Structures are given as structure tokens and as C-alpha cells.
Amino acid sequence: MSNFLFSVNVTIPIFLVMVVGYFLRRIGILNDNFVNVSNKFNFTVTLPVLLYKDLASVDIMEVFDLKYVLFCAVATSVGFWGSWAIAKLTLKDQSLRGAFTQASFRSSAAVMGLAFIQNIYGESAMGSLMIIGAVPLYNIYSVIVLTFEGDHPEGERDTGKIKQSCINIVKNPIIIAIVIGVIVALLGNPLPTLVNSTVENIAKMATPLALIGLGAGFEGRKALKKIKPTLGASFIKLIAQAAIFIPIAAYLGFTGEKMVALAVMLAGPATPSCYIMAKNMHNDGVLTASIVVATTLLSSVTLTMWIFILRTVGWI
Numbered sequence: 001m002s003n004f005l006f007s008v009n010v011t012i013p014i015f016l017v018m019v020v021g022y023f024l025r026r027i028g029i030l031n032d033n034f035v036n037v038s039n040k041f042n043f044t045v046t047l048p049v050l051l052y053k054d055l056a057s058v059d060i061m062e063v064f065d066l067k068y069v070l071f072c073a074v075a076t077s078v079g080f081w082g083s084w085a086i087a088k089l090t091l092k093d094q095s096l097r098g099a100f101t102q103a104s105f106r107s108s109a110a111v112m113g114l115a116f117i118q119n120i121y122g123e124s125a126m127g128s129l130m131i132i133g134a135v136p137l138y139n140i141y142s143v144i145v146l147t148f149e150g151d152h153p154e155g156e157r158d159t160g161k162i163k164q165s166c167i168n169i170v171k172n173p174i175i176i177a178i179v180i181g182v183i184v185a186l187l188g189n190p191l192p193t194l195v196n197s198t199v200e201n202i203a204k205m206a207t208p209l210a211l212i213g214l215g216a217g218f219e220g221r222k223a224l225k226k227i228k229p230t231l232g233a234s235f236i237k238l239i240a241q242a243a244i245f246i247p248i249a250a251y252l253g254f255t256g257e258k259m260v261a262l263a264v265m266l267a268g269p270a271t272p273s274c275y276i277m278a279k280n281m282h283n284d285g286v287l288t289a290s291i292v293v294a295t296t297l298l299s300s301v302t303l304t305m306w307i308f309i310l311r312t313v314g315w316i
Contacts, residue, residue, distance in 0.1 A: 015296050017208060021215025030216045038213040043280045046206035047273050048177030051139075053203045054131055055181030056189050065129055068258055072133025072265060075245045079105035079266075080141040083236055087149075091229060098149030099274075099284040100229050103291035104236040106138045107264065108271035130261040132182075139174045142274070146281040174277075210272040217279070218289045230290045233270075237295050238302040242267035246306070250315050259315050263306045269295035 024030045083104035087097040169175055184191065242263060249262050270292045278288040310316045 012297075012300060014207075014211060015293065017211040018215035018218065018293060018296075021212035022218050023215075024212075025216040030212075035213055035217040038209055039217070039276050039279050042206060042210050042213065042273070043276045044173050046202060046209060047276060048173040049199055050203040050206040051135060051174060052177040052181040052184075053199050054135075055178060056184040056191075056199075058132070058185050059188075060132065060182070060185050065258075067252070068129055068254065069133040071249065071252065071254070072130050072262070073137055075241070075262075075266065076105065076134045076137045076141075078245075079236075079241050080137070080145075083233075084145055086232075086236070090232070094149055095151050095284050096226070096229055096287055098146045098281075099278050099287040099291070100233050101145045101149070102142045102278060102283075103270040103274045103288055103295070104233040105241070106142060106271055106274055107134075107237070107266070107268035129258075130265050134265050136175070136178045138271075139172065139178065140169055142277055143169050143172050143175070143281070146277060146283050150282040174273075207272065210276055214272050214275045214289050214292060217275070217285060218293065226287045226290055229287055230294050233291045234294045234298060237270055237291070238267050238298055242306055246310075246315075250313075255315050259310055260307070263303070263310060267299070267302055267306050269299040 021030065025035075080101070084097070084101045086104075087100045091097050091100060189196070245266055246259070246262065249259060254262065270288075272292055275285060275288045275292055277283075279285040307316070
């Protein structure tokens with residue numbers, strides 16, 4: 001019961017912040033310009049700072065477990081390529097494929113994951129290891145699929161998609177932040193408290209601002225017309241990936257904190273940053289917002305179910 005209440009307390013407030021953004025847009029306090037500016041600000045500033053902070057604060061050498069990190073990376077990779085293949089096979093509209101793929105495999109690991117793990121175990125190094133194994137790939141794969149499937153301006157297409165994808169990965173502020181975060185972590189985070197406190201204050205803006213922008217940009221009637229891909233992506237995100245990889249993880253001997261971190265990675269809701277990236281890389285923001293809202297709301301039930309199953313069989 002406590003896990004259920006915690007899950008509800010984590011996910012429902014997130015959903016309600018989206019509702020606040022939607023309401024403020026409807027009554028005219030927020031407008032299209034706010035949505036566009038806030039999404040760009042999140043994509044280029046607050047989200048990269050948040051990911052940098054999460055990685056820079058990890059003692060990588062002390063907690064590093066290569067087998068576990070590789071498993072997180074492999075599961076993430078299979079989830080990505082499998083979701084993209086499903087999108088190719090089931091969605092005739094190319095403009096939907098990038099949004100569907102990204103939101104199907106990419107969890108809110110850094111934002112929601114650590115909070116969930118810490119609620120059960122207190123401070124958890126395994127959450128940080130999961131982030132190292134999954135989050136860089138989340139962003140690299142997202143840039144690739146959003147570049148290949150997005151409705152890019154003609155000038156970008158002329159350079160060739162493969163070349164453009166490589167350029168986008170190198171220039172992507174999220175990828176740059178992850179690289180810097182890992183370097184700083186390996187150096188033992190030698191930056192002064194003044195800098196770290198400033199970084200933390202900026203990082204705190206990322207999630208609430210992303211949720212407000214997502215809610216303000218949510219177009220309910222258009223989203224209802226895309227209910228089938230929304231439900232399909234939600235099933236992959238919340239049920240299918242975990243059903244495939246959790247038994248494999250148990251076979252490999254992962255239990256306790258490691259298993260909880262994997263459950264959040266595999267069955268957590270799609271991160272709001274999916275919406276930010278989709279909008280900024282010329283992909284379908286309506287479908288992305290719909291999937292983020294649906295997985296956030298439903299995850300209060302599905303994550304509780306997975307935790308209950310893991311405890312019942314003795315894996316946590």
C-alpha cells in the first residue's frame with residue numbers, strides 16, 4: 001500500500017502541473033509564444049543542466065558495475081530499435097514515427113527514477129549507474145530518430161540525413177552536457193560550491209517548466225485523433241519492455257536496488273523532455289504530449305504493479 005501511495009504522490013502531482021499549464025493556456029495567461037520560448041529554453045539550458053548535475057555528482061569509480069551498465073545499455077538499445085521497427089511497420093504517416101519511437105523507449109529515469117529508488121532504499125548508487133547506462137543513449141538515439149523521421153526544413157535535408165544526424169548529435173546541448181558531466185564526475189567534481197549551487201538552482205527549473213510548457217501546448221482534440229499510437233506507445237513503455245527484460249535481469253542475478261532501478265528505467269513514464277526534443281527537432285509534438293500525459297497518469301498503476309510483482313517473487 002505504501003508503494004502505491006508513493007507512486008500516486010509522485011505521478012499525480014506531475015500530471016496536475018500539466019493540467020495547470022493547459023488551464024493557463026485556455027484562459028489566456030499563456031500563449032503560443034510562451035510555449036515556443038519555454039521549450040527552446042528547456043532544450044538548450046535547463047534540461048542539459050539537469051542531466052549534467054545528475055552525472056557530475058556521481059562517484060563513478062566507486063559504484064561502477066560494468067555488467068549492470070552494459071545491461072542497461074543493451075536493454076535501452078533493443079527498446080529503441082524495436083520501437084522504431086514497430087513505428088515503421090504500423091505508422092504510415094512518417095511525421096508520427098519519430099515521436100512514437102522516442103516516447104516508447106525513453107523513460108523519466110533522471111527525474112522520477114532516482115526519487116522512486118531513494119524512497120525505497122534511501123541513497124542509491126544503482127540509480128546513478130542506471131543513468132550512466134541509459135540516459136546518454138536515450139539522447140543519442142532520440143537525436144537519430146528525430147533527425148531521420150522529422151519534417152525538417154529543406155535546407156537540412158539537402159545535407160543528407162546521416163551527415164545531419166551526426167552533426168545534430170555533436171551539437172545537441174543535451175549530449176554536450178552529458179559528456180561534460182561524466183568528465184567532471186571522473187575528476188571528482190572539483191568545482192566550487194558557488195558553481196554547483198548555481199547549477200542546482202537552474203536544474204530545479206527543468207521539470208516544472210517542461211511540464212507547464214507541455215500542458216500549455218497540449219491540444220486535446222488533436223491528441224484524441226491519435227489515440228491508437230498513444231496507447232500503443234504507452235503499452236511498450238509501461239508493460240512490454242519490462243516484461244521482456246526484467247526476467248532476463250533476474251536470470252543474470254540483479255536484485256534489490258539494481259532491480260528497482262531497472263524497473264523504473266523499463267516501465268517508468270515517458271520523460272517530458274521527449275516533448276521538448278520533438279518540438280525543437282520538427283517532429284509531432286501533439287502525439288508526444290499525448291504519450292507523456294498517458295504514461296505519466298497510468299504509471300501510478302503499472303509501476304506499483306511491477307514493484308508488487310518484484311517483491312512477491314523475492315527479487316527486491
